[in-house]
Amino acid sequence: MLRLRLLTWDAKDTLLRLRQPLGESYAAEARAHGVQVQPAALGRSFREVYGAQSRRFPNYGQGCGLSSQQWWVDVLKQTFRLSGVHEDGLLTLMAENLYRDFCSARNWEVLPGAGETLSRCRQHGLRMGVVSNFDNRLENILSQCNLRHHFEFILTSEDAGFAKPDRRIFEQALRLGGVPPEQAAHVGDDYARDYRAARAVGMHSFLLQAAGQGEEPEVPPEHVLPTLSHLLALIEKG
Known part of the structure; x- marks a missing residue:
């Protein structure tokens, strides 16, 4: 594990x-x-x-x-x-x-399995934060979509002053989380900005990629999430 x-x-x-x-x-x-x-x-x-x-x-x-x-x-x-x-x-x-x-839940919806996966991660004792190339409306959007309470911090590229894949936004997240990179993992849907960028600072990472989305050759299958619900099984296996 x-x-x-x-x-x-x-x-x-x-x-x-x-x-x-x-x-x-x-x-x-x-x-x-x-x-x-x-x-x-x-x-x-x-x-x-x-x-x-x-x-x-x-x-x-x-x-x-x-x-x-x-x-x-x-x-x-x-x-x-x-x-x-x-x-x-x-x-x-x-x-x-x-x-x-676009600051409200009127235009945004939660992806299937996201709320349940976040709850289960917290039950497993994992601390969580958001690292997103987003503006400062994100905190309110997450609150309106009933996800904000899962996270210790919300780090947007606007707040950080750097956008993914810049390593400095991930370094800020690690400082906010107070953990070394080898004890952290990032979950995202973009190969360059999420998967590869997090690994470049020494974090683990998982790529959310629906079946048939065009596999990235350098991503081992055990790092690919067909849905968010697969995450905990992969963490426990790893």
């Missing part, structure tokens, strides 16, 4: 996922103001704008004089603009509404 004392978790697509595609949520907000925009077009615009904004102002504008709220409102306004909505007052209103809406 692995001698683990601390488990850290990614958040998006590991513990939580969006209830519906972003384009659908954005289109519903536009409809509420009498504007028709195709969800698919909004989804494409968002991916383009988000990518450009992330390259220009990484990690939600940290170190660039932007707050994460300004960063997101800008992304949302540009997404609608690219999809053909140009009225400034309306753009600001919709962007601010959506920024607020």
